[in-house]
Amino acid sequence: MIVGAAALIIIAAPAGPAAAEGDPAASRRLAEEFACNSCHGLMTGAEEIAPHLAGQKKDYLARQLQAFREPRAKTPGPYKVIERDHPVITAWMRPLDDEDIEDLSEYFAGLPCVPRRKYSETQVPRPPLVDRCRFCHGETGVNPYLGYPNIGGQKKTYLVRQLLAFRKSADHGGAVIKKSKDERFHRMMAPSIYDLGDGEIEALAEYYSKQSCR
Numbered sequence: 001m002i003v004g005a006a007a008l009i010i011i012a013a014p015a016g017p018a019a020a021e022g023d024p025a026a027s028r029r030l031a032e033e034f035a036c037n038s039c040h041g042l043m044t045g046a047e048e049i050a051p052h053l054a055g056q057k058k059d060y061l062a063r064q065l066q067a068f069r070e071p072r073a074k075t076p077g078p079y080k081v082i083e084r085d086h087p088v089i090t091a092w093m094r095p096l097d098d099e100d101i102e103d104l105s106e107y108f109a110g111l112p113c114v115p116r117r118k119y120s121e122t123q124v125p126r127p128p129l130v131d132r133c134r135f136c137h138g139e140t141g142v143n144p145y146l147g148y149p150n151i152g153g154q155k156k157t158y159l160v161r162q163l164l165a166f167r168k169s170a171d172h173g174g175a176v177i178k179k180s181k182d183e184r185f186h187r188m189m190a191p192s193i194y195d196l197g198d199g200e201i202e203a204l205a206e207y208y209s210k211q212s213c214r
């Protein structure tokens with residue numbers, strides 16, 4: 001019986017095509033195989049809730065894919081933190097192995113982001129709360145830190161959704177409770193957003209989405 005179950009697991013494991021390291025064409029085929037662009041689009045992203053990936057930081061992308069794949073990240077301390085959980089995406093990421101994650105992250109990070117027109121301050125007022133975010137994300141949402149995502153020019157609907165999810169996770173006091181099913185948690189973002197109202201979140205998302213991506 002045990003042998004049978006093990007064989008089933010092996011058969012069920014999807015075999016993604018291995019992309020040779022540093023081979024963009026192979027990484028691209030991998031992205032096609034996993035249909036990433038059916039939702040994210042090649043450069044711009046087709047769906048309002050699926051974020052732009054082109055030009056995002058490689059380390060950040062890899063970390064997100066790992067967080068989807070393993071909702072219970074290996075965190076120090078007694079509690080396991082669920083950093084990302086999404087009804088569809090979590091399942092989608094499960095077949096990815098470490099090499100796939102490396103290749104896909106490198107591929108999307110290497111695509112040029114499509115710079116948007118930068119809106120002037122009269123068109124999109126700069127919310128004073130940007131003072132709270134700029135240290136990590138940059139004044140216009142572009143920053144040099146490897147693990148911190150760029151958010152300039154990101155889709156507004158996506159940004160709002162993420163900020164609401166971070167805020168919700170902070171309702172648990174930031175300390176993540178075992179079995180919590182928050183869609184998103186991060187130890188830096190929860191305290192950055194916990195006290196903001198819907199209007200403030202909307203204004204921040206509007207501002208960052210109207211900045212250039214680079």
Ligand code: HEC
Pocket residue numbers: 031034035036037038039040049050051052053056061062064065084085086088089092104149161183
């Ligand atoms: C069915 C549509 C769909 C498919 C297919 C899909 N994604 Fe996504 N992806 C999404 C959505 C929606 C989100 C946002 C989830 C959330 O709100 O947490 C997302 C989030 C992400 C993120 C997090 C980005 C960020 O800024 O935090 C990464 C990275 C990502 N996807 C990469 C991929 C890769 C690589 C593939 C192919 C293996 C893929 N996605 C396939 C819809 C999709």
Ligand code: HEC
Pocket residue numbers: 051063083129130132133134135136137147148149150151154159162163185186188189192193204
């Ligand atoms: C102390 C540093 C820090 C501060 C301050 C901070 N952030 Fe973040 N932010 C991060 C990190 C790190 C991540 C990546 C979290 C992860 O890995 O899931 C992140 C993620 C995000 C994301 C998700 C991006 C994506 O592609 O999914 C958004 C949106 C965001 N921050 C907006 C903000 C806003 C708005 C503020 C100000 C109110 C802010 N952040 C303040 C560090 C910070």
